[in-house]
Amino acid sequence: MENLPQKTNERSDFLTVIERLSANQDVDVDKIQRIIEMQERVLDRNAKQSFNTAMVRAQAKMPIVPRDRDNTQTKSKYSAYETLLKFTKPIYTEEGFAISMYEGETAVENNIRVCGDVMHQDGWTKTYWTDIPLDDKGFKGTPNKTQTHAKGSSLSYGKSYLLRLIFNIPTGDDDDGNSAGIEFITEDQVSQLEEMLKSTKANKEKFLAFMQVEELRNIPAKNFEKGKTALRDFERANKK
Numbered sequence: 478m479e480n481l482p483q484k485t486n487e488r489s490d491f492l493t494v495i496e497r498l499s500a501n502q503d504v505d506v507d508k509i510q511r512i513i514e515m516q517e518r519v520l521d522r523n524a525k526q527s528f529n530t531a532m533v534r535a536q537a538k539m540p541i542v543p544r545d546r547d548n549t550q551t552k553s554k555y556s557a558y559e560t561l562l563k564f565t566k567p568i569y570t571e572e573g574f575a576i577s578m579y580e581g582e583t584a585v586e587n588n589i590r591v592c593g594d595v596m597h598q599d600g601w602t603k604t605y606w607t608d609i610p611l612d613d614k615g616f617k618g619t620p621n622k623t624q625t626h627a628k629g630s631s632l633s634y635g636k637s638y639l640l641r642l643i644f645n646i647p648t649g650d651d652d653d654g655n656s657a658g659i660e661f662i663t664e665d666q667v668s669q670l671e672e673m674l675k676s677t678k679a680n681k682e683k684f685l686a687f688m689q690v691e692e693l694r695n696i697p698a699k700n701f702e703k704g705k706t707a708l709r710d711f712e713r714a715n716k717k
Contacts, residue, residue, distance in 0.1 A: 520600070528601035531572040532644075538568045541647045555686065556648040558637040565646060573598035576643070578636050587611050589628060591635030595643060605643050609635040610680055638682075648691075660698040667693045670704055677712040684708070 542564045544554035569576075575596045583590035585608045592606040609631045641648065662670075670693050674681050688704055690696050696704060 524597070524599045524601035527573075527599035528597040528603065531574065531597060535569045535572040535574065536645050539644055539646050540564055544648055554689070555634075556637065556641075558633055558640070561637055561640050561646065561648075565640070565644060569644060576640070578639070580632065581606055583608050589631050589635065591632060591639050593636075593639050593643060605639055607635060607639050607642065609638065610682065661694060662696050662698050662701050664694070666696075666698075666701050670696075670701075670708070673705065673708040677708050677715070679708055679711050 542556045542561055544556050545560050546555050546557045577594040577596070579592050579594075581590040581592040588608045588610050590606055590608050592604060594602055594604050596602045611628060611631050640646065673679075674684060684704070684707070685691065685693070687707060688696050688700060
């Protein structure tokens with residue numbers, strides 16, 4: 478935070494010079510305007526550079542956040558939003574970041590949009606967003622919540638998901654198997670599951686939670702048939 482006064486003084490000193498020039502009737506007003514616009518571009522460029530540099534440092538410091546909550550629908554574990562904040566907020570605030578989360582507007586049916594304004598102390602703000610399906614049904618499509626409860630659940634998950642995306646936060650156990658010599662599904666098998674997700678219109682996020690992975694390619698080879706069976710069961714349930 479130490480360089481914040483310096484940045485403020487730079488802008489203040491520049492405005493003082495402009496005020497003095499404006500008081501001179503012989504000064505070209507259009508030229509002053511061009512100088513102001515040029516200075517604003519320089520300040521924005523510097524602020525953006527500071528933002529990006531701080532983001533690189535913050536992401537490099539992010540720990541693996543434990544999955545401490547149970548999802549009874551998918552029988553999997555996930556990292557609660559509060560847990561993510563506990564492990565990561567001290568890191569990103571030290572690098573000069575603050576985050577404002579809020580609900581935005583989306584044209585995607587049965588979804589809510591979670592937005593986050595990531596503000597940096599040197600003056601640059603970047604907005605991130607993600608659309609999250611309303612969590613009112615289980616993986617097999619059976620209603621399991623009221624609309625109010627579903628919206629609250631989706632907002633909470635959306636904030637957690639967005640925060641992980643912004644700072645590239647890894648989640649999992651201390652030994653999540655990624656380095657234990659586990660064989661994962663092939664690219665062809667990934668494509669097969671992608672096609673099944675499209676044809677069955679299953680929710681990909683819930684399927685990934687059911688399989689307890691972040692991405693399809695992280696599914697262990699031994700669980701490939703389990704995933705296909707789950708998608709076939711989902712398709713049959715929707716046809717009833």
